[in-house]
Amino acid sequence: xxxxxxxxxxxxxxxxxxxxxxxxxxxxxxxxxxxxxxxxxxxxxxxxxxxxxxxxxxxxxxxxxxxxxxxxxxxxxxxxxxxxxxxxxxxxxxxxxxxxxxxxxxxxxxxxxxxxxxxxxxxxxxxxxxxxxxxxxxxxxxxxxxxxxxxxxxxxxxxxxxxxxxxxxxxxxxxxxxxxxxxxxxxxxxxxxxxxxxxxxxxx
Amino acid sequence: xxxxxxxxxxxxxxxxxxxxxxxxxxxxxxxxxxxxxxxxxxxxxxxxxxxxxxxxxxxxxxxxxxxxxxxxxxxxxxxxxxxxxxxxxxxxxxxxxxxxxxxxxxxxxxxxxxxxxxxxxxxxxxxxxxxxxxxxxxxxxxxxxxxxxxxxxxxxxxxxxxxxxxxxxxxxxxxxxx
Numbered sequence: 001x002x003x004x005x006x007x008x009x010x011x012x013x014x015x016x017x018x019x020x021x022x023x024x025x026x027x028x029x030x031x032x033x034x035x036x037x038x039x040x041x042x043x044x045x046x047x048x049x050x051x052x053x054x055x056x057x058x059x060x061x062x063x064x065x066x067x068x069x070x071x072x073x074x075x076x077x078x079x080x081x082x083x084x085x086x087x088x089x090x091x092x093x094x095x096x097x098x099x100x101x102x103x104x105x106x107x108x109x110x111x112x113x114x115x116x117x118x119x120x121x122x123x124x125x126x127x128x129x130x131x132x133x134x135x136x137x138x139x140x141x142x143x144x145x146x147x148x149x150x151x152x153x154x155x156x157x158x159x160x161x162x163x164x165x166x167x168x169x170x171x172x173x174x175x176x177x178x179x180x181x182x183x184x185x186x187x188x189x190x191x192x193x194x195x196x197x198x199x200x201x202x203x204x
Numbered sequence: 205x206x207x208x209x210x211x212x213x214x215x216x217x218x219x220x221x222x223x224x225x226x227x228x229x230x231x232x233x234x235x236x237x238x239x240x241x242x243x244x245x246x247x248x249x250x251x252x253x254x255x256x257x258x259x260x261x262x263x264x265x266x267x268x269x270x271x272x273x274x275x276x277x278x279x280x281x282x283x284x285x286x287x288x289x290x291x292x293x294x295x296x297x298x299x300x301x302x303x304x305x306x307x308x309x310x311x312x313x314x315x316x317x318x319x320x321x322x323x324x325x326x327x328x329x330x331x332x333x334x335x336x337x338x339x340x341x342x343x344x345x346x347x348x349x350x351x352x353x354x355x356x357x358x359x360x361x362x363x364x365x366x367x368x369x370x371x372x373x374x375x376x377x378x379x380x381x382x
Contacts, residue, residue, distance in 0.1 A: 015232035022239035029246035046346040048353040050258035064345075166257055171346035175285070175339040178348070182262065182365070191264050194257035195349060202357055 039168075040109050040131060041065030046171035047200035054196065058161050060151050061196070062144065063107060064169035064177055068133025071147050072107035079103050081154035082147070086112060089146060094119075109133045112143055136180050145184045152188070168196040260352065263364055275362075279325045280334045283351060284372050286381030287342035291351075295321065298372070305379050309350045319358045332361055338368040342382055 043065040056074065063070040073079045083102050087094050090112050094102070098119040102108075109131035110118045121129060136144040148165060155163040165185060169178050185193055283293045284303075292303040306313060322333040335355055339348045348365065355363045376382035 012229070012231075015236050019232045019236050019239065022236055022243060026239050026243050026246065029243060029250060033246055033250045045255060046349040048256070048258045048349055049357060050256045050353070052257045052259060054255060054257045168255075169345045171344065171349070173345045174341065175343045175345055175348060176341045178345045179339065179367070182260075186262055189264065191262045192259065194259050196255050197258050197349060197353075199256050 039063060039065070040070045040107050041068060041170070043168055043170040044172070045168060045196050045198050048195075048197035049200060049202050050195075050197055051199070052194070054166065054194075055164055058155055058159060059164050059166065060148065061107075061166050061168050062148075062181055063109075064167065064173055064181065066170070067174070067177055068109055068131070069136045069144055069177065069181065070107050070109035070131070071134055071144065073151055076103045077158060078151065078154055079105075081158060082151045085150045085154060086146065089150065092116065111135060136177065136184060142184060144181070145187065148185065148190070149188055152190075164194065165190060166194040166196050258349070258353065260365075275334045276329070276331075279329045279331055280336060281321055281325075282336045283338065284368065284376055284381075285337065285339040285343035285347045285351065286376040286379075287340070288381070289344075289347065290379075290381035291343075291347070292376060292379050292381055293317070295325070298375075303375065303379065305381060309347060309354075311354070314351070315354050315358060318354055318360065322358060322360060335360055335363040337363065337365050338372060339365065340368050340373055340376055340382060 040063060043063055058078075059074040061072045061074075063072065073082060080099060080103050083094065083099055086092075092112055092115070094116055098116055101119045102115075105119070108115070108118065111132065111134065114132075118126070118129070118131075134144045134147065135141040148163075152163045155161060167178065167181060182193075185191075277297045278295075281293060281295050282298065283291055285291045289309060290305060290307050291309075292305050294301045294303040306317070308314070318335075325331070325333040337348065337351050352363065352365075373382060
């Protein structure tokens with residue numbers, strides 16, 4: 001009796017479908033990915049059960065950590081308009097190059113008189129430079145109040161919407177500076193603002 | 205894993221020169237490898253849990269007008285947030301009711317306290333409890349957020365963050381929470 005021969009099958013598998021799926025997923029992740037901007041200071045936000053999403057436009061964040069305040073504005077045009085009015089307000093001239101650099105600066109924490117110098121730094125120098133934070137003191141110098149005010153005005157002029165402001169503070173930050181910021185906002189009658197928190201579920 | 209060339213060898217001898225019939229199959233192994241590598245990278249780098257925003261609405265602070273409605277002291281709860289995760293609270297007017305010192309912001313302490321008290325007040329006065337939160341200079345930001353969040357969880361509608369008075373700081377000191 002002749003031996004039953006097992007037919008030799010090809011080891012190659014059709015990978016077209018797998019390849020399709022892989023690239024579909026890849027496309028999805030690339031499109032949904034948003035480059036993460038590193039915080040200027042360590043700010044581990046406290047957890048809360050709030051579920052509101054953070055808006056993507058018309059938004060400004062005041063980051064607080066290590067007792068210092070940092071400011072960031074969403075949107076290139078808004079940043080440009082804010083800097084222009086700030087420079088007129090404080091009579092500090094910025095070169096075209098510096099304005100362009102500011103437009104691409106995600107966040108900063110330097111007083112306005114140091115800002116031109118800070119903008120001229122290379123990215124390497126910026127990393128090494130310890131930012132002193134923006135002055136926020138309701139009794140004395142309060143640059144942050146002006147930044148917020150000018151951003152709000154710029155947002156009104158550009159898009160005719162009210163700017164939303166959020167405070168992103170480190171959970172272990174002592175309360176006073178946060179209190180000062182809240183007071184600063186209230187002085188401008190910004191009574192509604194957001195606190196950025198990480199999500200947690202309600203433990204029963 | 206390239207496919208084997210199964211078409212016979214070259215033609216021997218004369219005759220027409222035919223072009224080899226190439227297989228239309230492309231080896232996708234490397235491409236799939238690369239795609240999965242990139243997927244892994246993007247999955248790991250994207251932040252899946254985006255931070256959320258908690259809205260905080262402060263009462264309008266107008267120094268000129270004094271048209272604020274008085275709230276009955278009997279349904280007002282005052283909380284002073286002190287150092288080292290301690291806080292004191294009382295219901296009613298300051299000085300008249302003895303403050304209680306609490307040492308934990310954990311849900312089983314704070315949420316229970318808030319839920320119990322608001323229920324008591326609702327039963328005795330028929331109105332909602334009004335909570336005044338006064339964070340002291342030594343309290344942490346986290347404490348304030350926790351209190352506001354717990355108040356939201358128990359369904360409290362009227363709450364406010366108010367500046368602390370020096371006399372209340374003294375009170376925190378005497379209770380060892382400052």
